[in-house]
Amino acid sequence: MNHLLMTERLVLRPVTAQDHAGLLAHWTGADVRRFLFDGEILSAEEVTGIIEDSTLSFAAAGHGLWLIREKDSSDLVGTAGLRPLDDLGLEVFYSLAPAAWGKGYATEAARAVVEHALGPLGLPEVLAEVDEGNAASVAVVERLGMTAFESVPGLLGPMTRYRRVR
Numbered sequence: 775m776n777h778l779l780m781t782e783r784l785v786l787r788p789v790t791a792q793d794h795a796g797l798l799a800h801w802t803g804a805d806v807r808r809f810l811f812d813g814e815i816l817s818a819e820e821v822t823g824i825i826e827d828s829t830l831s832f833a834a835a836g837h838g839l840w841l842i843r844e845k846d847s848s849d850l851v852g853t854a855g856l857r858p859l860d861d862l863g864l865e866v867f868y869s870l871a872p873a874a875w876g877k878g879y880a881t882e883a884a885r886a887v888v889e890h891a892l893g894p895l896g897l898p899e900v901l902a903e904v905d906e907g908n909a910a911s912v913a914v915v916e917r918l919g920m921t922a923f924e925s926v927p928g929l930l931g932p933m934t935r936y937r938r939v940r
């Protein structure tokens with residue numbers, strides 16, 4: 775199965791072991807890790823584990839972690855994907871390199887992931903969990919048309935959970 779997702783400006787493809795150094799640098803940047811991993815600096819081993827889990831998940835279920843690049847470039851601009859949210863279902867998550875903020879890329883990539891999940895993959899719903907202090911991410915889920923359904927405590931303060939149903 776072809777897991778490539780194309781949008782107007784972006785190409786999303788499953789991450790591979792060759793992306794390890796780029797992902798480690800991207801996710802450990804202070805502005806990116808703050809809300810994505812509660813500030814934790816991922817180790818090289820953890821990044822290896824995330825890539826391996828994603829590869830297994832694409833093979834078994836058709837989704838995992840996509841690397842985002844612009845159509846006319848091979849550079850990593852960010853990541854988007856689906857991951858389990860407790861035992862509630864799958865949440866969409868996304869990150870962009872700070873140089874790529876403010877262009878609509880996160881919304882464009884996350885929309886492609888959500889529509890792939892609810893369309894071809896046939897999932898009944900997609901969730902999101904966003905720190906209330908992460909205004910840029912709150913704006914992304916609102917642009918995706920997701921609906922807030924509960925607030926839960928998090929390490930950095932309250933987090934809002936959202937869903938979009940098929």
Ligand SMILES: CC(C)(COP(=O)(O)OP(=O)(O)OC[C@H]1O[C@@H](n2cnc3c(N)ncnc32)[C@H](O)[C@@H]1OP(=O)(O)O)[C@@H](O)C(=O)NCCC(=O)NCCS
Pocket residue numbers: 805806807809810867868869870871874875876877878879880881882903904905908910911913914
């Ligand atoms: C969350 C994150 C991805 C949001 O990035 P972002 O660039 O603000 O979001 P988008 O890519 O959707 O861009 C939206 C902005 O681009 C602007 N924009 C410019 N050109 C645009 C275009 N052609 N189309 C759409 N929007 C455009 C929008 O107006 C909007 O600007 P605003 O924030 O001033 O209103 C980014 O802050 C990030 O990577 N944070 C670290 C990781 C993280 O926290 N992830 C979420 C965990 S829940």
